[in-house]
Amino acid sequence: MANQNGAKYGFTGLFPIKMDGHSAKLRTLLRSLDDTQCYPRGSPLSKVPIVHMARFVIVDSLPYQGAPTKLDTLKSHYLLFACDFDGYSVDTLIHAMVDKMPEVTAIWDHCVGFPGIESRDRLAAYFEQCQLKTNLLLVDQPEASVDDILKGLMYRRRLGEFIRQVQQQPPGPAALQRDFTLMWRSLQNEKPPLPGEL
Amino acid sequence: MADRARNQHGLGKAVTFNVITPMTGVGTWVVGIVLWIFDRFKWTQKTAKRLAFLPFVHWVVVKRNCFPRPGGDNPAEKLNYDYLFFLSTFNGPWGPYIEAFADVLYIPLDTVWFWSIGYPFARPVGPLKSYIKRNQVESDHCYSAYPGASVRDVRSGLALRCEVDNFAKNASELPPEKFAVEFNRLLVSVQNKLGSFGTIPK
Numbered sequence: 172m173a174n175q176n177g178a179k180y181g182f183t184g185l186f187p188i189k190m191d192g193h194s195a196k197l198r199t200l201l202r203s204l205d206d207t208q209c210y211p212r213g214s215p216l217s218k219v220p221i222v223h224m225a226r227f228v229i230v231d232s233l234p235y236q237g238a239p240t241k242l243d244t245l246k247s248h249y250l251l252f253a254c255d256f257d258g259y260s261v262d263t264l265i266h267a268m269v270d271k272m273p274e275v276t277a278i279w280d281h282c283v284g285f286p287g288i289e290s291r292d293r294l295a296a297y298f299e300q301c302q303l304k305t306n307l308l309l310v311d312q313p314e315a316s317v318d319d320i321l322k323g324l325m326y327r328r329r330l331g332e333f334i335r336q337v338q339q340q341p342p343g344p345a346a347l348q349r350d351f352t353l354m355w356r357s358l359q360n361e362k363p364p365l366p367g368e369l
Numbered sequence: 370m371a372d373r374a375r376n377q378h379g380l381g382k383a384v385t386f387n388v389i390t391p392m393t394g395v396g397t398w399v400v401g402i403v404l405w406i407f408d409r410f411k412w413t414q415k416t417a418k419r420l421a422f423l424p425f426v427h428w429v430v431v432k433r434n435c436f437p438r439p440g441g442d443n444p445a446e447k448l449n450y451d452y453l454f455f456l457s458t459f460n461g462p463w464g465p466y467i468e469a470f471a472d473v474l475y476i477p478l479d480t481v482w483f484w485s486i487g488y489p490f491a492r493p494v495g496p497l498k499s500y501i502k503r504n505q506v507e508s509d510h511c512y513s514a515y516p517g518a519s520v521r522d523v524r525s526g527l528a529l530r531c532e533v534d535n536f537a538k539n540a541s542e543l544p545p546e547k548f549a550v551e552f553n554r555l556l557v558s559v560q561n562k563l564g565s566f567g568t569i570p571k
Contacts, residue, residue, distance in 0.1 A: 173404070173405075173408045181425065181427050183427050183429050183454070183456065184437075185431070185436060185437050186437070186439075187436075187437060187438070187439070187442075187443040198509055201371075201509035201510040202371055202509055202510065204510045205371055205375065205510060207375060207376060207377040208377075211376065211377040212376050212377070213374055213375045213376040213377075213381070213512055213513070213516055214374075214510065214511075214512035216512040217376075217512065217514070222512070222514060223424075223425070223513070223514050224374070224383065224424065224425055224458055224511070224512065224513045224514070225511065225512045226385045226387070226456070226458075226508045226510065226511040226512070227508065227509050227510045227511070228387055228506055228507075228508050228509055229509050230389070230506060233389065233391070233448070233450075233452065234389055234390065234391065234503060234504040236391065236486050236487035236503075237487070240391070240486055240487070241449040241450070243391065243448045243449055243450055245436075245446060246443070246444040246445075246446055246447075247436075247443045247444065247446070249436070249437075251387075251454070251456075253427055253456045255425045283439060283440070283442045283443045284439030284440040284442055284443075297439055300437060300439040300440075301437040301439055302437075303429045303431055303435075303437075303454070304429070304430075305427045305428070305429055306400075306401060306404040306405070306408070306428050306429055306430050307404040307407050307408045307426075307427075307428040308408075308425075308426070308427055308428075309414060309417060309423060309425065309426040310424075310425055311418065311421075311423060311424050311425070311520050311523070311524070312424075312523060312524070312527065315523075315527055317514045319527065320514070320515055320518075320523050320526065320527065321514070321515060322526075322530060323523065323525075323526030323527040323528075323529065323530045324515060324518055324522065324523070324526040324566070325526075326526060326529050326530040326533055327522070327525060327526040327529050327530075327562065327563065327566070328565075328566075330529060330533060330559070330563065331563050331564070331565065334556065334563065343545075344545035344546050344548060344549035345545040347545070347548065347549055347552060348543075348545050348548040348549070348552075351537075351548075351552065352537070352541060355533065355537040358533075366514035366515075367376050367512070367513070367514060367515075367516065368376065369515050369516070369517050369518060369566075369567070
């Protein structure tokens with residue numbers, strides 16, 4: 172199933188945008204989500220722990236290749252939303268987004284047919300109506316979750332720091348073993364960094 | 370730079386790249402089959418994985434009469450062509466990314482994009498870059514859960530965690546002198562997986 176690769180789901184959706192200036196307002200809103208003063212971890216999506224990567228693109232025209240090809244003009248503008256997350260269905264994404272991301276309403280209120288977030292079933296049905304089948308989803312690490320990747324990066328950083336210390340002031344074997352064991356135990360007990368932090 | 374993920378520390382390594390190209394009905398049919406083959410037979414993706422700069426890529430074919438109409442409230446589109454949406458995330462600068470594709474992946478690239486109207490073939494790369502610029506659409510917002518990490522950083526982190534956990538479990542009961550020897554062996558084994566990573570400071 173091309174939407175799925177391993178434990179990852181690649182959602183691609185095209186949501187028609189309401190007329191009368193909603194496209195420009197939505198674009199302004201989306202660009203404001205880059206403000207790291209409001210979103211220090213880069214996006215409101217950083218609050219949704221299952222999302223690896225995502226993008227919002229407003230499609231307001233289609234490319235023209237020049238004569239003699241024909242010019243296609245869209246009757247509506249569209250919000251393209253592509254999201255790669257840990258899960259096996261759109262429901263998983265909807266539940267996570269509604270739980271953690273209040274900006275869902277602010278964004279999708281500009282789109283035709285948005286049913287609000289009161290009923291998750293209706294919202295999931297809406298997303299499925301606007302979903303495009305991903306014909307091919309290429310994923311570098313199909314089985315690693317967001318947590319796995321963040322933990323791996325944390326290990327890399329901490330081991331690098333440990334090795335630097337050990338090389339600057341080489342300890343004796345007993346101290347090396349003790350310090351390594353302490354470092355490794357703290358890695359086991361520590362929560363991984365938050366999404367968007369690293 | 371809305372096409373690049375970021376956090377409060379700076380810009381990320383992941384850059385989004387969106388290209389929309391028109392296709393005829395015949396092209397759509399062929400591309401659908403080709404993409405199905407690439408999806409069904411995962412070994413066809415090995416070369417792309419070896420390049421190690423693509424965390425996620427979506428290829429999506431949208432037929433001219435299949436632009437979504439939730440509830441039928443928006444008018445149906447009347448278009449002359451179907452469209453191929455290529456939504457990629459890559460690490461590194463744009464130019465070398467296209468050049469690497471053209472150099473290493475020109476066969477699958479040509480196989481899929483040959484059916485897009487106006488496609489000039491992957492080689493030489495100059496006309497390809499112009500074609501892509503003409504059909505590229507900038508993202509309005511993008512996000513990465515690990516913006517400061519490239520594909521190689523992620524691969525190294527995952528591999529390193531495995532090696533360190535195995536080492537800790539196997540070497541913890543050794544006498545200190547033997548532990549030190551095994552620790553040096555670990556260092557040799559992981560030295561290519563270390564190195565700093567992070568967002569590019571503002």
